[in-house]
Amino acid sequence: MRGRGISRGKASGNLIxxxxxxxxxxxVDPKTGRLTVASGVEGKNIRNSIFAFPxxxxxxxxxxxxxxxxxxxxxxxxxxxxxxETIVATGAVMAGVPMIDSIDLRMLCDxxxxxxxxxxxxxxxxxxxxxxxxxxxxxHGGKILILKRSQKVSTNQGMWAGVSGYIEEGxxxxxxxxxxVSEETAITDFHLIKSGEALRVRSGSRLWCIHPFxxxxxxxxxxxxxxxxxxxxxxxxxxxxxxxxxxxxxxxxNLL
Numbered sequence: 362m363r364g365r366g367i368s369r370g371k372a373s374g375n376l377i378x379x380x381x382x383x384x385x386x387x388x389v390d391p392k393t394g395r396l397t398v399a400s401g402v403e404g405k406n407i408r409n410s411i412f413a414f415p416x417x418x419x420x421x422x423x424x425x426x427x428x429x430x431x432x433x434x435x436x437x438x439x440x441x442x443x444x445x446e447t448i449v450a451t452g453a454v455m456a457g458v459p460m461i462d463s464i465d466l467r468m469l470c471d472x473x474x475x476x477x478x479x480x481x482x483x484x485x486x487x488x489x490x491x492x493x494x495x496x497x498x499x500x501h502g503g504k505i506l507i508l509k510r511s512q513k514v515s516t517n518q519g520m521w522a523g524v525s526g527y528i529e530e531g532x533x534x535x536x537x538x539x540x541x542v543s544e545e546t547a548i549t550d551f552h553l554i555k556s557g558e559a560l561r562v563r564s565g566s567r568l569w570c571i572h573p574f575x576x577x578x579x580x581x582x583x584x585x586x587x588x589x590x591x592x593x594x595x596x597x598x599x600x601x602x603x604x605x606x607x608x609x610x611x612x613x614x615n616l617l
Contacts, residue, residue, distance in 0.1 A: 364462055365482045367442075367462055367479065367482075368454045370458070371477065371480075372438040381414070394408030412441070414441075418446075424449075424455060427452035438459075439461075441477070443464060459477050461483070461484060470563065499576050500577050503596070505594070507593055521593075522605060522609055574616075575617070
């Protein structure tokens, strides 16, 4: 993942993530590296960890807290922010802690092993695989098609989804989308309305890169294959009544 380098240096370690903004002044005991109740996750120790939180807040004294942590040898190995602000950035530079920002923390999980390069602004997840897939929304008469995934598929069994599938080597996303629609629905008369920007969704050790497409179908007749057990044409506003695969609602917002 590519972000923006804030403080130079390289580091690796396991991730500790906070969901809320954080202040080094009061949020951590600099003598031990343990987070306090003010952080929202009291008791965790950020010493030598890769420490991630949305952005910093609080007094400028927080910069000097990082310097004290360096002296006490309780400092984190690196810092990741969604958006860096002056207090934390200054403290990281003064204390020599590698730091990057412009990273979507939703793509990370607590405990992940990560590698940080503060000069290049990059983050690596050695044990997470990025998988490119397509998700296709078929529309007919103002309704959209959803399909219920069977127990024979490898992921998200029993959940509702659009037409989806892996992008094979040497295949473009649009080629994969056309192939999947034909195979999974037996619909042959359909045309492209819109392609959306690729979306990323984290699920365990997989990072799904979803390429969304919206097609118009000339017919509501569907013949499902082994990957599905049922299908429905529904009003898009009724999607909340269905248990859908991760990221499906993002795809709908991207396309409709």
